[in-house]
Amino acid sequence: MTDQPQRQYRLDYRPPAYLVDTVALDFDIQENNTQVTAQLAVARNVAGPAGPWRLDGRGMRLVRVAIDGADLAHDAYELTDTALWLDNLPSVFELTIVTELDPETNLSLEGLYRSGAILCTQCEATGFSRITYFPDRPDVMARFTTRIEADAARYPVLLSNGNCTQAGMAQPGRHYAIYEDPFAKPCYLFALVAGDLGVIRDTYTTASGREVALAVFTEHGNEPQCHHALDALKKAMAWDEATYDLEYDLDQFFIVAVGSFNMGAMENKGLNIFNTACVFAHPETATDGDFARVRDVVAHEYFHNYTGNRVTCRDWFQLSLKEGLTVYREHQFAIDHGSPGVTRIEQVRMIRDIQFPEDGGPRAHPVRPDSYIEMNNFYTITVYEKGAELIRMIAQMAGREAFTDAVKHYLHKHDGQAVTIEDFVVAMEETTGLDLAQFRHWYSHAGTPRVAISQQHENNTLTLTLSQSTPATPGQPNKPVFDIPISLAVFDTAGSQQVPPQLVRLNHARKKIVYKDVPEPAVVSALRGLSAPVKLTQDTTERDLVCLMAHDSDPVSRWDAAQSLYMTHLLACVDAIRADHALPGLGDGLSQAITRLLADWPADRALLAEMLTLPSTIQIGEAFERIDVAAIDGARRAVRQQIGSRFEEELTALATAHAPRSTYVFDQDAAGRRAVFALALGYLAETGVEGIEAWCRTVYDEADNMTDRMAALGALQYCPGATRDRLLGDFARRFANEPLVMDKWLRLQVSAPDIDAVAQARALLQDPAFDFTNPNRLRALLGGLVRGNAPAFHRADGAGYALLVDEILRIDAFNPQMAAALAGLIAPWQRYDARYGQGMRAGLSRLDGAELSDNTREIVASGLA
Ligand code: 0A1
Ligand code: ZN
Numbered sequence: 001m002t003d004q005p006q007r008q009y010r011l012d013y014r015p016p017a018y019l020v021d022t023v024a025l026d027f028d029i030q031e032n033n034t035q036v037t038a039q040l041a042v043a044r045n046v047a048g049p050a051g052p053w054r055l056d057g058r059g060m061r062l063v064r065v066a067i068d069g070a071d072l073a074h075d076a077y078e079l080t081d082t083a084l085w086l087d088n089l090p091s092v093f094e095l096t097i098v099t100e101l102d103p104e105t106n107l108s109l110e111g112l113y114r115s116g117a118i119l120c121t122q123c124e125a126t127g128f129s130r131i132t133y134f135p136d137r138p139d140v141m142a143r144f145t146t147r148i149e150a151d152a153a154r155y156p157v158l159l160s161n162g163n164c165t166q167a168g169m170a171q172p173g174r175h176y177a178i179y180e181d182p183f184a185k186p187c188y189l190f191a192l193v194a195g196d197l198g199v200i201r202d203t204y205t206t207a208s209g210r211e212v213a214l215a216v217f218t219e220h221g222n223e224p225q226c227h228h229a230l231d232a233l234k235k236a237m238a239w240d241e242a243t244y245d246l247e248y249d250l251d252q253f254f255i256v257a258v259g260s261f262n263m264g265a266m267e268n269k270g271l272n273i274f275n276t277a278c279v280f281a282h283p284e285t286a287t288d289g290d291f292a293r294v295r296d297v298v299a300h301e302y303f304h305n306y307t308g309n310r311v312t313c314r315d316w317f318q319l320s321l322k323e324g325l326t327v328y329r330e331h332q333f334a335i336d337h338g339s340p341g342v343t344r345i346e347q348v349r350m351i352r353d354i355q356f357p358e359d360g361g362p363r364a365h366p367v368r369p370d371s372y373i374e375m376n377n378f379y380t381i382t383v384y385e386k387g388a389e390l391i392r393m394i395a396q397m398a399g400r401e402a403f404t405d406a407v408k409h410y411l412h413k414h415d416g417q418a419v420t421i422e423d424f425v426v427a428m429e430e431t432t433g434l435d436l437a438q439f440r441h442w443y444s445h446a447g448t449p450r451v452a453i454s455q456q457h458e459n460n461t462l463t464l465t466l467s468q469s470t471p472a473t474p475g476q477p478n479k480p481v482f483d484i485p486i487s488l489a490v491f492d493t494a495g496s497q498q499v500p501p502q503l504v505r506l507n508h509a510r511k512k513i514v515y516k517d518v519p520e521p522a523v524v525s526a527l528r529g530l531s532a533p534v535k536l537t538q539d540t541t542e543r544d545l546v547c548l549m550a551h552d553s554d555p556v557s558r559w560d561a562a563q564s565l566y567m568t569h570l571l572a573c574v575d576a577i578r579a580d581h582a583l584p585g586l587g588d589g590l591s592q593a594i595t596r597l598l599a600d601w602p603a604d605r606a607l608l609a610e611m612l613t614l615p616s617t618i619q620i621g622e623a624f625e626r627i628d629v630a631a632i633d634g635a636r637r638a639v640r641q642q643i644g645s646r647f648e649e650e651l652t653a654l655a656t657a658h659a660p661r662s663t664y665v666f667d668q669d670a671a672g673r674r675a676v677f678a679l680a681l682g683y684l685a686e687t688g689v690e691g692i693e694a695w696c697r698t699v700y701d702e703a704d705n706m707t708d709r710m711a712a713l714g715a716l717q718y719c720p721g722a723t724r725d726r727l728l729g730d731f732a733r734r735f736a737n738e739p740l741v742m743d744k745w746l747r748l749q750v751s752a753p754d755i756d757a758v759a760q761a762r763a764l765l766q767d768p769a770f771d772f773t774n775p776n777r778l779r780a781l782l783g784g785l786v787r788g789n790a791p792a793f794h795r796a797d798g799a800g801y802a803l804l805v806d807e808i809l810r811i812d813a814f815n816p817q818m819a820a821a822l823a824g825l826i827a828p829w830q831r832y833d834a835r836y837g838q839g840m841r842a843g844l845s846r847l848d849g850a851e852l853s854d855n856t857r858e859i860v861a862s863g864l865a
Contacts, residue, residue, distance in 0.1 A: 003080050003081055003082045003083070005373050005374075005854040005857070005858075006373070007371050007372070007373050008316075008371060008372055008373070008375075009370065009371045010315070010317040010368070010369065010370050011370070013314070013315055013317075014048065014049050015048045015049075016045050016135055016137065016139055016140050017044070017045060017048040017049055017051070017053050017054075018042050018043065018045055018048065018053050018089070018135065019042070019044075019140060020041065020042055020134075020135065020140055020142040021042070021043060021142060021143070022040070022041045022142055022143045022144075022145070023038060023039070023040050023041075023134075023143070023144045023145070023187075024038070024039040024144075024145045024146075024147075025037070025038050025132070025144065025145070026038075026146075026149075027146070027147065027148045027149065027150075027192060027194075028149050029119065029148065029149065029151070029155065029194055032102055032104050033100055033101075033102055034100070034101050034102070034112060034119075035098065035100050036099050036100070036101065036132050037096065037098050038096070038098075038099075038132040038133075038134070039094060039095070039096050040095040040134075040142070041094055042089075042092070042093055042095050043091065043092045044089070044091040044092070052078075052085045052086060052087040053085065053086045053087070053089060053135075054083050054084075054085055055083060055085075055086065055097075055133040055134055055135055056082065056083055056126065056129035056133065056134060056135065056136035056137075057082070057083060057084055057099070057129045057130075057132065057134070058081060058082045058129055059101070059106070059111065059130050060099045060100060060101040060111075060130060060132075061099060061100040061101070062079060062084065062097070062133065063099060063100055064096065064097070065077055065084070065086075065095075065096070065097055065098075066095070066096040066097075067086075067089070067093050067094070067096075068090070068093050068094050069094070069096070072086075082129075083133075084133040097132055099131070099132050099133065101130065101131065106130070107773050107814035107815055108130075108815055108816065108817070109122055109260055109261060109262045109775070109817070109818075110123075110126075110130055110262075110817070111123070111127045111128070111129075111130025111131050112130070112131055112192065113260070114260075115258035115259050115260035115261070116219055116258070116259050116260070117195050117196050117197075117219050118193060118194070118197065118219065118256070118258050119155070119192075119193065119195060120191075120194075120195075120256065120258050120273055121190065121191050121192045121193075121273070122261070122262065122273065123187060123188045123189070123190050123266075123268070124188040124189075124266060125188060125316055125376055125379075126188070126375065126376075127188070128187035128190055131190075134187055136187055136188075137186070137315065138186035138188060138312050138313045138314065138315065138316070138418050139186070139314045139315065139418040140186060140187070141184040141185055141186055141416075141418060142184055142185070142187070143180075143181065143182065143183070143184050143185075144160075144161060144162070144180075144181045144185065145178065145180050145181075146160035146161065146162075146178070146179045146190075146192065147176060147177070147178045148160060148176060148177055148178075148179075148192060148194060149170050149174055149176040150174065150175070150194050151173060151174055152169070152173055152174055152175040153173065153196075154196065155194040155195055155196065156175075156195075156196055156197075157193070157194065157195055157196065157197040157199070157217060158175070158176070158177040158193075158194050159177075159191075159193040159194070159217070159254060159271055160177075160179035160181075160190075160191060160192050160193075160271060161181040161185070161191055161268060161269040161270050161271050162179045162180045162181030162182065162183075162269065162270055163179065163180055163181075163182075163250060163251045163252060163270075164178070164179055164252070165178050165179065165180045166178040181250075181269055181270065182250075183249070183250075183309070183310070183416075184416060185269050185309060185312070186312055186418065189268050189269045189309055189312075191266070191268030191269075191271040191272075191273055193217070193256045193271065193273065195217075195219075196219075196220065197217040197218060197219065197220070197256070198217070198218055198219065198220040198221065198222065198223045199215050199216065199217045199218075199223070200215065200216050200223050200226050201213065201214065201215045202214045202230055204233075204234050204237050204248070204253075206237070206241065206247045206248055207241045207247055208247060210247075210248075212237075212250070212251060212252060212253055213251060213252040213253075214230060214233060214252070214253050214254075215253075215254045215255070216230050216233075216254075216256075216257065216279065217254065217255070217256040217257070218257040218276070218280075219259075222257070222280060224282055225279070225280035225281060225282040225285065225286075226257065226279060226280065228282075228286075228295070228666070229255060229274075229279045229281065229294050229298050230255075232295040233253065233255065233298050233302060235295070235299070235333075235337065236299035236302040236303065236333065237302065239299070239333050240302070240303060240306070240329075243404065244306075244329075244404060244407060244408060244411075245408065246305075246411070248305065249305070249310070250269075250270045252270060253270055253272075253302070254270065254271050255272045255273075255274055255279065255298070255301075256271065256272070256273050256274065257274050257275070257276045257280065258273060258274070258275070258276065259275075259276050259739060259774065259776070260773070260774050260775065260776075261273070261275035261276075261775065261776075262775050262815070262817045262818060263275065263379065264277070264278045264297050265278045265279075265297050265298075265300070265301045266301070267300075267301045267302075267304030267305070267308055267309060269305070269309050272301045272302075274297070274298075274301070275776065276740060277290075277293075277740055277743075277776055278293060278294055278297040278298070279294060279298075280294070281294040281666075283664040283666070283704065283705040283706065284704070284706060285706055285735070285738050285741050286706055286740075287706050287707040287710050288666060288671040288674055288675070288707045289707075290706075291666045291671075292338065292671075295334075295337065296330050296333070297330075299329075299330050299333045299334075300326055300327065300329075300330040303326050303329045303330060303333070304322065304326050307322055307325045307329060307411070308322035308323075308326055310411065310416065311414045311415060311416075311417060311419060312417075312418045312419075313418060313419070313420075314418045314419055314420050316372070316375045317368055317369055317370070317372075318419070318420050318421050319378060319379070319383050320368060320383045320387035320390075320421060320443075321419065321420065321421045321423075321424055323379075323383055323384045323387055323388075324367065324384065324386075324387020324388050324391050325387075325388075325391055325407075325424070327385060327387065327388035328387075328388040328391040328392055328395070330388075331343070331392070338668050339604050339606050339607065339668050339672065340555075341554075341555030341556055341559070341604060341607050342555075342604065342606040342607050342610055342672075344556050345555075345556055345559050345607075345610050347530075348529075348530045348556065348560075349616075349619075350385055351385055351386070351389060351530065351533055352530075352619055352622070353616050353618045353619055354381045354385070354618075355381045355385050355386050355533065356448050356533075356535065357618060357621075357622060357828065357831070358380060358381055358382055359446060359447055359448045359473070360447070360448060360471070360473075360622070360831070361827065361828035361830075361831055362474060362827050362828055362830070362862045362865065363380070363824065363827060363828070363859070363862050364382075364446040364447060364473040364474060365378070365382060365446050365473075366443060366444050366445055366446045366476075367382060367383060367387045367390060367421075367442065368443045368444060369383075370444075370475075372858075373854055373858040374816075374820070374853075374854045374855040374858050376816075376817045376820070376855055377820055377855055377858055382446070386533055389530075389532070389533040390442050390443065390533075393439070393485050393531070393532055394406075394428055394432075394434070394439070396485050396487070396531060397432075397434055397485055397503065397505070398428070398432035398434055399432075402431065402433075403428075403432065405431050405432075406427060406430075406431035406432050409427055409430065409431045410423075410424055410427035414427070421443055422440075425439075425440060425443075436483075438480075438481070438483040438507055439482075439483040441480045441481075441482050441483070442482060442483075445476060445480060445482075446473040446474075446476055447470045447472070447473040447479060448470070448471075448533065448534060448535055449468050449469070449470040449479075449484060449532075449534040449535070450468065450469050450470065450471070450534065450536075450537065451466065451467070451468050451484060451486065451506065451527070451532075451534045451535070451536050452466070452467050452468075452537045452538070453465070453486075453524070453536065453537075453538045453539070454538075454539045455522070455524055455539060457520050457521070457522055460517055460518055460519055460520070461514060461515070461516055461518070462490065462499075462514070462515040462518040462522050462524075463512055463513070463515075464488070464512070464514075464515075464524065465510065465511075465512050466486065466504070466506045466510065466511045466512075466513065467511075468481065468482060468484060468506055468510075468534070469509070470482065474862070474865065481507065481508060481509050482506075482507075483505055483506075483507040484506040484507070484532045484534060485504070485505055485506075485531050485532055486503070486504045486506050486526060486527055486532060487501060487502070487504075487526070487527065487528035487529060487531035488501070488502055488503075488504055488524065488525065488528070489502070489525045489528060489552075489553070489554075489557075490515065490518060490522050490523065490525070491522070491548070491552065492519065492521070492522065492523065493521055493523060493543070494551070495547065495550065495551025495552075497553065498515075498518050498519070498522055499515050499518065501528060501553075501554070503531065523540075523544045523547050523548060524538070524540065524544070525548055525552050525554070525557050525561075526538055527560075528552075528554050528556065528557045529554060529556045529557070530560075535622075540564070542565065542568070542587075542589035542590075543589065545561045545562075545564050545593075546561075546565070546589050547561075548560075548561035549561040549562045549565065549593050549597075549611070550593070550596055558607075558611065559607065559611050562593065562597075562611045563615050563619075565590050565593055566614050566615055566639070567620070569584070569586065569590055569639060570615065570620050570635050570636060570639055571620070571623055572584050573635035573639055574620065574624070574628065574632055576635075577631040577634050577638075578628060578631050583635075583638055583642075585642070586639075586642050586643070586646060594612070594643065594647060595647075597611055597612065598647055598650035598651070598654065599650075601676075604672060605658065605669070605672030605675065605676045606668070606671060606672035606675050606676070607672075608672075608676050609672070609675040609676040609678075609679045612643075612676075612679055612683075613679065614636055614639060614640065617629075617632050617633055617636055617790060620635070620636065621831075626831065626832060626833045626834070626837070627831055627832045627836070628835075629791055629794040629832070629833070629836055630791055630794075633790060633791045637686065637753075640682075640683060640686050640687075641687050643683060644683040644684060644686055644687025644689070645687050647683075648684065648687065648689055651680045651683050652684065652689070654676060654677075654680040655677055655680035655684065655695075658674075658676050658677040658680070659677060659699070660674070660677070660699065660702070660703065660708045663704055664704055664705035664707070671707075674707045674708060677708075677711060678707070678708075678715070681695070681696065681699070681711055681712070681714075681715040682711075682714060682715045682718075684715070685715035685716065685717075685718045685719055686715075686718045688718070688719070692719065693716065693719050693721065693723040693724075696712040696713075696716050696719070696727075697712070697723050697727065699711060699712040700713065700727050700730075706744075709731070710744065713727060713728065713731065713748055714748075717748065717751060717752045718752075718753070720752065720754045720755075724752075728748060728749075731745055731748075732745055739774075739776070739777070740776065742780075743776055743779075743780035744780070746764065746777065746780040746784060747781075747783075748784075749761075749764060749781075749784075750764075750784045750785045750788065750789055750792070751784055751785075751788040751789045752789075753789070753791070753792075755792075757785055757789045757792035758785070758792060758793070758795065758799045758803055761781055761782070761785045762803055764781055765781065765803075765807065772807075772811070773814065773815070775815070775818050778807075778811065778818060778822070782804065782807060782822060785800070785803075786800075786804065786825050787825075794832075794836045794839075796835065798839040798842065798843075801826060801839045801840055801842065801843040802843070804822060804825065804843065805826075805843045805846050805847055807822065808822050808823050808847060808856065809847070809850055812852055812853050812855075812856045816853030816854070816855035816856055817855055819853065819855065819856045820855035820856045820858070823844075823847060823856050823860055826840040826843050826844055826863065827859055827860070827863030828863070829841045829844065841863075841864075844860050844863045844864055845864070847860045848860050848861075848864060
């Protein structure tokens with residue numbers, strides 16, 4: 001029987017009909033076949049509906065079903081291609097299910113699959129139902145015992161969740177291991193790994209003195225790249241104890257790094273499985289950015305042990321319950337381990353560059369969505385990052401200490417339960433005393449609120465008028481009035497504080513705030529640190545922005561003032577290009593601000609680099625009704641050249657002062673110096689200053705680390721010629737055996753502005769050496785083209801769209817999650833100028849006419865709706 005894709009609705013939630021107390025899994029791993037025997041202790045759930053019981057399952061062979069040891073005849077159950085239905089069940093029974101699967105041919109990277117020499121699992125959201133028939137929903141929490149048996153030579157390492165209670169030899173040539181996880185968990189947190197793996201080990205002693213065995217496993221030879229991740233794990237464990245009194249709860253915590261993984265990493269209880277891209281970090285092969293990402297993803301997954309695992313989600317509509325909170329915790333951890341200002345700037349940029357466009361496009365959805373067809377399409381920047389911003393707003397309103405207490409209360413109250421976002425909000429209210437009734441709209445409504453602030457200043461009385469409105473989003477024509485915390489401060493033009501930073505709640509459509517005894521002129525700094533995920537328009541003058549950029553007490557606000565100054569000029573340049581007019585010059589205010597910045601470098605060099613970085617092309621596009629790719633790219637490049645020419649001397653001095661000198665260490669100060677060096681080099685290369693190629697060559701040749709090498713290669717993207725070709729060739733030879741480094745090379749191959757990037761991408765995709773089943777390779781090449789070289793991708797003849805659609809169709813046949821993510825790149829066609837939008841839409845129509853997975857079909861349909 002074939003099941004039609006069903007749209008699931010949040011409000012249709014019903015408790016499970018049966019609960020599973022314990023699960024004993026037995027994996028018999030043979031060549032091309034794994035037999036799984038599951039024994040479930042089941043009891044009827046009095047709170048659940050009566051009638052037949054649905055067990056989810058797909059893509060495997062059902063061998064046997066037995067109840068209390070007695071096999072069921074084929075007509076005693078109903079089997080469809082996604083479910084097994086059982087009826088007339090006793091109220092308490094033992095269910096035995098035997099299934100067979102072939103991990104070797106499973107390229108979806110869900111369920112049990114092979115990545116290189118490693119057999120591994122990925123069960124979130126519903127991959128467990130590719131392993132055995134089971135109620136694959138997070139509110140069914142069971143205690144798991146797992147026995148794995150496999151060839152001892154081929155799979156010397158056997159791992160699963162929990163603690164290893166037994167291991168030994170089995171039949172000749174085979175061995176086994178048994179793991180017991182004492183914590184009840186949903187099946188999405190199940191994990192299994194078998195392989196011939198290298199390992200690095202350590203221990204961690206918890207605050208109460210328990211010793212935890214730590215390990216990072218990877219294919220042999222990669223061990224030296226895993227130390228940073230292990231170090232990050234210990235930092236995360238210590239941070240969670242110090243910040244939230246949360247101590248690790250098992251005897252072991254293992255990380256396994258696999259090369260083929262659809263996402264970043266997965267928080268399986270006690271056995272996290274990671275994309276190698278989020279584990280490997282060695283100075284010679286990873287950049288500072290990679291080092292930071294590894295640290296933060298390791299922490300994120302570790303933090304899930306409480307926010308996600310001990311307290312989990314009732315259903316997948318509640319995904320942000322675990323993800324928003326865990327991302328927030330990850331953000332706090334990152335702020336405590338790097339430059340606080342720059343770390344927040346990176347978070348703000350992520351919201352503005354990726355979340356705002358999602359919230360303004362066809363896929364806009366609330367942080368707690370109301371319906372979905374394919375859950376895997378909802379692991380979005382909105383659920384993760386906007387979800388984290390909502391938590392951050394609560395933390396700001398409550399104050400850090402009250403918020404920390406509230407999180408402790410929430411975790412204590414719901415320990416061992418599968419709960420809802422509403423349960424979380426109630427727990428916040430119970431402890432902080434906040435009234436979050438109106439704040440709840442943030443969870444139920446999509447879209448980015450617009451806030452406008454205007455100021456009047458008379459007789460030393462400063463009046464601010466704040467107003468809000470939110471545009472409609474698909475399926476939600478009317479928006480409520482949100483409760484928006486707005487951080488404000490007032491300075492005089494010399495930078496002295498007139499009104500100290502304070503949080504104002506804009507909880508009406510319009511609100512006036514009056515400050516008395518504020519001498520004129522006053523400079524208003526608003527939405528400091530992006531205190532709410534909204535778009536702000538404010539009647540600040542250029543003089544105000546120059547002042548804030550120089551003097552604001554908050555580095556994020558200084559950066560934001562710079563962004564506003566750049567933006568005004570960039571928008572004027574886009575308009576000029578579109579009207580075929582001459583470009584406006586840099587302007588006095590902007591020139592003065594940059595002059596000041598380059599004359600007096602902030603001690604935090606990473607902040608200096610951020611302050612000299614123009615808003616992204618995506619960010620510029622957000623300011624327009626319709627995106628004109630070529631004009632926006634042209635304007636941004638032109639402004640970079642204007643700055644490069646006007647400040648050539650200062651940028652040369654900046655680069656010279658920060659040129660690589662000492663051996664690589666990954667710390668805040670050194671990384672900041674490398675960031676500012678790369679930035680200056682990039683400006684000089686884009687401006688084509690004399691001698692820049694030789695300089696890049698020297699940097700590349702002498703580099704002892706990947707960050708500096710990438711700085712040189714990144715800058716050379718603007719300098720076609722023999723030097724660039726030689727260095728890219730050298731890079732490819734030098735790192736031929738490092739797939740993650742070759743991903744950087746792939747991105748470089750398709751991102752230079754002077755090349756035929758679409759032809760280049762096609763050639764690389766057809767290269768027999770290109771592994772198109774690996775998501776990292778696809779992200780590097782196709783993501784590198786679409787996001788890294790927008791003008792080439794959006795070329796007028798539609799060849800970029802044709803290439804992407806060809807690849808989506810090819811990939812959809814084996815990895816729907818990956819294909820759906822790629823389809824998302826052309827779904828927002830209506831946001832683009834018709835020159836581009838029509839081609840993108842034609843691409844979607846071509847997809848629409850093909851046979852597609854539910855995943856990709858859902859994305860295509862949203863684009864065509
Ligand atoms: N829970 C993980 C993310 C994740 C989600 C789905 C996956 O497979 C489809 C894999 C990982 C996290 O937040 O890190
Ligand atoms: Zn997560």
